[in-house]
Amino acid sequence: MLIAARVLGAQSYAYWNDWLTCFTALLAAHTLTACARILLQSLCFDHPVACWIALFAAIGLCWSPSILIAYKFSYMGVPMSTEFSFLFYALLVACLLVVPAEVQAERARWTRRAERLQARRDREQRMQRQLAEARLTALQGQIEPHFLYNTLANARALIRQDAAAAERMLQHLIHFLRSAMPDLRAHSTLLGQELDRARAYLDIIGMRMGERLRVDIAASDEARACQVPPLSVMTLVENAIQHGIEPQVAGGAIHIGAVCAGGRLRIEVLDDGAGFQSELGGGVGLVNLQERLATQYGDDAELRVEPGAQGGVRAVIELPARKTGVDADAGAVADAA
Amino acid sequence: MNAAATAILVEDEDVLRTELREALARFWPELAIVGEAGDGIQGARLLSERSPRIALLDVRMPGLNGVELARLAAGRCHIVFLTAHNDYAVDAFDHGAVDYLLKPLDLGRLARTVARLQAALGKRPADLSALPDARSGGPLQWIQASSGGQLRFIAIHDVQCFRAEAKYTCVVTARFEAHIRTPLKDLLAQLDAARFWPISRSAIVNVGAIDSVQRIDDVLSVRLAGSPRWLPVSGAYQSQFRQM
DSSP, X not given: OHHHHHHHHHSOHHHHHHHXXXXXXXXXXXXXXXXXXHHHHHTTTTOHHHHHHHHHHHHHHHHHHHHHHHHHHHHTTOXXXXXXXXXXXXXXXXXXXXXXXXXXXXXXXHHHHHHXXXXXXXXXXXXXXXXXXXXXXXXXXXXXXXXXXXXXXHHHXXXXXXXXXXXXXXXXXXXXXXXXXXXXXXXXXXXXXXXXXXXXXXHHHHHHHGGGEEEEEEEOHHHHXXXXXXXXXXXXXXXXXXXXXXXXXXXXXXEEEEEEETTEEEEEEEEOSSOOSOSXXXXXXXXXXXXXXXXXXXXXXXXXXXXXXXXXXXXXXXXXXXXXXXXXXXXHHHHHO | OOOSOEEEEEOSOHHHHHHHHXXXXXXXXXXXXEEEESSHHHHHHHHHHHOOSEEEEXXXXXXXXXXXXXXXXXXXXEEEEEESOGGGHHHHHHTTOSEEEESSOOHHHXXXXXXXXXXXXXXXXXXXXXXXXOOOSSSOOEEEEEETTEEEEEEGGGEEEEEEOSSSEEEEESSOEEEESSOHHHHHHHSOTTTEEEEETTEEEEGGGEEXXXXXXXXXXXXXXXXXXXXXXXXXXXXXXXXO
């Protein structure tokens, strides 16, 4: 420490003045370059070639005057103090160092930008794909072949055995298809329409299962006027029938309830069927519904599927209670037509 | 051996059973229907009490389904499946089912089935006890797991990793951890192999949730997004990371 202090102290005032001038000039040139670059590049609207030109313009603008001035002083034979020749060489060397460093930094900036853009594009694509998949599955769900074929098989067999029942069944099927068709592309539908569709579906299943199925649907008018994603209730009802009630020899009961309170809509589908046979499931219906809710409502909507109090399964959808909108009007018009 | 053709019909929908019975009476009047049942359990009783030579079984039924019934029959009678969906038919054929009938019933098709059954009667019935279950869907899609005394419904793509613990399997998502009873080994068999990779005997990770992979002194480990922990990849499982 002592030795270092003595060495430093031994230098003349002019020596330190040289260093200080040099340092200040370099700092000023560098800061000015950065400012000029940001200013010029902001005018380039992210065009890559223009940005590169702006970078070099900034370097040229801010470094050349100081180099020129320094050079001129030394050239004009003005009594050359050490500080000027020192400044000149320092500026020259610094400029030569700055150019590759800036080029490197600029390249890194472009890579980062590209990565950010790619990530955003990926995210958007994923969202789009999810939406498309959800729609496709909704479409497939709407015309579940097993259900359709079984219903047609019944209707045809009934024509011989009980013509009146065959007619009733076909009527239910027409009602079901009509209520399912209009909003294949809609983002939302009214809960009332969803419940009508579920009713038509359960009427058909009821005819096929006979005494084994008991149905109870309870929803206030206020709740029926709320918007829900298409097929949200149907997904839960189909699950309750296929996995809960159909596998039971004795059949079972299904309850659908909907209440509107405190700006929230709460839909409940309850069955007393077989319940969860396993912790693991292969059906895409529920996962899809959860995704559709997340896409449309974010954290504002929730789907819970849990064991019911008296066996079976209890599925609950909670979402913001939104009354008629553009989509709903379109749905109503389509229904009337 | 009794040469008379005897059959049972097991189908949960009365209307369809009646239709099939009437159609069979038209195409094969000599066939004696020795029993009918509306669910799998009744069907199983008929199988053992009446010892029919032919069983026409609906695939989807309450109680026991048609596949389980066919396994029970295990080579004692010829099996024909009834189904609204033909995606199961290939499996059934591979295992020796005589035929399958699609609903709604096609009478021309039924005539062919009758001909096949008549030809098969002279032979030994195939043993269908190895018939696999009619699959309800593709790979695993969701998990029902308990977390803090609450049951949660987790979509499979939200799972970051599965970890074996003393008695349970821990399901880790970005927001919480939950537990299931299914062992890791059974889980692995049902997961989409392109998306879920085992990294050791006690952990399976979702490839999409991997944030970074590092190798220090030949020890490979992975870190999941949003987690500070490095999970070691044991030797046998390292090869799948080689391309990363």
